[in-house]
Amino acid sequence: MKKTRTVHEVAFRLSHDMGQQIAPRLGALGADLAPQQLRTMRLIWSGENVTLVDVADTLKRDKAQVVRLIDKLVEAGMVTREPNPDDGRSKILKLTPKGLAFFEGIEALEAEFSGKLTEGIARKDLETFFRVSDILSKNLRDIDVP
Template sequence: MSNPRTLDNLFQLVHVLKRQLHEQVEQLSLPIAPMHVRVIKIISKNSPCTAMDIVNILDRDKAQVTRLIKTLIEEDFIKKEPNPNDKRSQCLLTTDKGNEVLNKIRAIDTQILDKMTRDVSAEELEAFQLVARKLAENLSQ
């Protein structure tokens, strides 16, 4: 049941969503890129969080994640603390400045989600989430 329009529709959705998010984040005039914002969100959502957790969630190499974390620490958006469960690693936590950014980002996310799901019923949204999850799982296998 292959339909080439399905891929076109998915590409268009992802492209428009990324562009909207990027434009909104740029308006905040932050000294970081959208990938940094993703890392701050991951740290906030998965506390306690280590650099290896971020590597696994983003499926990126350690060096790239290390650079992202370094920038976020330099900009005082996150900080490191000793990991009580593993002396070889450190826990990453958002700072007050990082939490302020997160609150702004959450407002942007809510605004974009509201705009994107306008005229979409709860049932349609639930069906989309189910299908999107299945598609992602199929590609991950």
């Protein structure tokens, strides 16, 4: 009897396989950053006037956890905190030149990896994958955790 595949089985396998391929390549870039730190750097890189609250909301973490995460990125020389011109109580997070160079390396790695990963998949199928993945992700975020 053939077992029915589940979304979570496929998602876990895909995540694991990607991690196995990307982790050694990230190590070659010279920084040992946790996935949450990479997500934070991407948020800062792609956003404008990103604050600690923005990071906490995106990562769904409390402010204390995010402060520790940001502190480690500051200690690593990847991120700085700058005064927020719109709110004197908060700071704007910016990538340092070192952080920008590191992130540009990640972008190059991801572009190369993405080409290999999606080889032989029609653009229409990729668009469907992205659309369905976005819905799955939204549905996961909407689930109330006890």
